[in-house]
Amino acid sequence: MSDQTQTEKENLVMEHLVSLTYRERLTPNLNRFVDELLEGRLVGHKCPSCGRVYLPSKGYCPMCVVATSAEDEVEVPDTGTVTGFTIVTPVAYYGQQETEPFVFASVLLDGADTPLNGQDVTGLPHDQLRTGLRVKAKWKPKDQRSAEGISNRGWGSMGTVVDSFEATGEPDASEELFKDHIF
Amino acid sequence: MAANDRGATDIAIVGFAQSQSVRDAAPSEVQLLVPVVADAITAAGIERSDIGFTCAGSCDYLTGGPFAFVSNLEAAGAWPPISESHVEADGAWAMYEAWMRLQEGDIDVALAFGSGKSSPSNPAEVWAQQLDPYYLAPLGVDPVSLAGIQAQALIDAGKATERDFATVVADSRRNAKSNPNAQLSGDYDVDALLAEPYYRRPLRKHDVPPISDAAVAVIMARGDKARELCERPAWIRGMDHRIEAHQPGLRDITSSASTTLAARKAGYDGGPLDVVELSSTFSPQEIILKNAIGLGAGVNVNPSGGPLAANPIMAVGLIRIVEAASRIIDGTANRALAHATSGPLLQQNLVCLLEGE
Numbered sequence: 001m002s003d004q005t006q007t008e009k010e011n012l013v014m015e016h017l018v019s020l021t022y023r024e025r026l027t028p029n030l031n032r033f034v035d036e037l038l039e040g041r042l043v044g045h046k047c048p049s050c051g052r053v054y055l056p057s058k059g060y061c062p063m064c065v066v067a068t069s070a071e072d073e074v075e076v077p078d079t080g081t082v083t084g085f086t087i088v089t090p091v092a093y094y095g096q097q098e099t100e101p102f103v104f105a106s107v108l109l110d111g112a113d114t115p116l117n118g119q120d121v122t123g124l125p126h127d128q129l130r131t132g133l134r135v136k137a138k139w140k141p142k143d144q145r146s147a148e149g150i151s152n153r154g155w156g157s158m159g160t161v162v163d164s165f166e167a168t169g170e171p172d173a174s175e176e177l178f179k180d181h182i183f
Numbered sequence: 184m185a186a187n188d189r190g191a192t193d194i195a196i197v198g199f200a201q202s203q204s205v206r207d208a209a210p211s212e213v214q215l216l217v218p219v220v221a222d223a224i225t226a227a228g229i230e231r232s233d234i235g236f237t238c239a240g241s242c243d244y245l246t247g248g249p250f251a252f253v254s255n256l257e258a259a260g261a262w263p264p265i266s267e268s269h270v271e272a273d274g275a276w277a278m279y280e281a282w283m284r285l286q287e288g289d290i291d292v293a294l295a296f297g298s299g300k301s302s303p304s305n306p307a308e309v310w311a312q313q314l315d316p317y318y319l320a321p322l323g324v325d326p327v328s329l330a331g332i333q334a335q336a337l338i339d340a341g342k343a344t345e346r347d348f349a350t351v352v353a354d355s356r357r358n359a360k361s362n363p364n365a366q367l368s369g370d371y372d373v374d375a376l377l378a379e380p381y382y383r384r385p386l387r388k389h390d391v392p393p394i395s396d397a398a399v400a401v402i403m404a405r406g407d408k409a410r411e412l413c414e415r416p417a418w419i420r421g422m423d424h425r426i427e428a429h430q431p432g433l434r435d436i437t438s439s440a441s442t443t444l445a446a447r448k449a450g451y452d453g454g455p456l457d458v459v460e461l462s463s464t465f466s467p468q469e470i471i472l473k474n475a476i477g478l479g480a481g482v483n484v485n486p487s488g489g490p491l492a493a494n495p496i497m498a499v500g501l502i503r504i505v506e507a508a509s510r511i512i513d514g515t516a517n518r519a520l521a522h523a524t525s526g527p528l529l530q531q532n533l534v535c536l537l538e539g540e
Binding site for chain 2: 014016018019020021022023024025027028058059060062063065066067152153
């Protein structure tokens with residue numbers, strides 16, 4: 001391909017920059033979750049039909065397809081088990097602020113049926129990270145907590161409230177206890 | 184074979200539900216859908232497991248949530264796995280797909296739903312993106328401005344006046360007084376409406392629909408199953424949709440050839456209709472659509488108030504079908520026509536003809 005063809009092709013490119021702005025409030029159930037979270041409490045909804053505990057709540061149980069409400073609120077402790085993880089080695093793409101390898105782990109809190117995804121796990125070297133590891137939330141001081149990053153999209157983490165989940169040193173949990181609650 | 188063919192095409196709406204249209208719903212789109220789908224199932228008197236096929240209509244651009252349509256499926260109960268599909272279109276097109284699927288003849292019951300929350304977005308920003316990427320989208324032409332051009336073309340062609348537009352609005356809001364799901368209703372004087380300032384000349388604010396959040400669901404059943412489930416099913420005599428050129432500049436925007444064709448193909452022969460529900464998003468479009476279908480004076484158009492009273496995009500078209508079907512099921516109408524639209528300035532049009540037994 002000649003340089004001239006390249007130039008002609010480049011001239012065919014038309015830039016169309018699009019910006020769409022969305023503004024939304026947290027759903028009532030997520031709003032309640034955040035209010036409690038900022039106070040250091042982990043509150044989800046227990047399905048009145050099957051008993052599964054969703055944390056945070058979606059406002060319904062997708063398995064039974066029944067709505068859940070404030071009446072179904074349950075508090076769970078801040079201890080749990082790592083059910084899955086990845087160690088991300090960041091490359092310098094646009095918007096990436098991390099420079100060192102970091103953890104992206106799923107933590108199933110004791111008494112919950114849905115894991116919290118995208119959590120940092122500390123207290124042990126990355127090469128010792130494993131499923132079944134017992135962890136406990138390391139909360140930010142109250143005056144440093146914020147709801148920023150928590151959205152209805154479900155892709156936010158709790159990093160603005162909980163610094164990380166720290167290994168407790170307890171014996172690992174049996175796979176039997178969490179194998180049905182990985183995602 | 185003949186009996187089979189007949190059985191396969193005998194399909195009716197036997198249950199439905201819709202949420203109230205509101206300007207800014209606090210729950211998520213799935214949360215709006217959960218009770219609506221459940222209520223439609225209850226209304227049809229079926230179990231969730233009776234549903235052989237599910238089709239949903241929604242648009243991720245409305246809430247800006249990538250793959251939002253996937254979580255919407257949770258309202259249908261997707262575990263254990265179900266047979267389902269999604270259209271990035273109004274729920275009326277989801278119903279069309281489910282209706283086609285029922286005609287295969289191997290299942291008896293289908294669910295279709297449509298949902299949309301326009302409130303998180305700026306519709307003028309979002310809908311400019313559905314225009315062609317070379318000429319119109321870069322200009323950022325929004326639906327209201329396009330509708331203004333259409334309204335002016337209608338006036339210039341001598342097909343309507345601003346008074347006609349205001350009359351459509353007054354009728355819509357008066358009719359909406361009896362619709363608990365509508366957002367805008369009340370008694371309005373045509374002269375008072377005409378005294379309002381222009382919003383996009385020659386349109387005034389009231390010629391433009393409200394921004395709405397809502398969800399709607401229908402249950403369809405085939406042949407004897409429909410008769411078993413519903414005392415007076417709303418039989419779908421025909422359903423058809425047609426598409427015109429995307430670029431509004433290539434069409435006569437004062438008429439709607441695709442609506443005319445869809446109405447004929449759906450089986451509308453010009454006979455009497457007890458109820459007509461039109462997706463006339465902007466008041467001048469009611470005049471265009473009435474002409475396109477061939478509706479005379481005195482036809483009961485948009486007894487629900489239509490999109491000018493509540494415009495939950497992606498649900499609004501299926502709501503038209505539900506409003507028409509509900510009047511057949513409750514016995515107040517025997518023959519009804521419902522219309523849904525998509526794309527800029529009535530680009531795509533769907534017509535559904537419904538009848539009682």
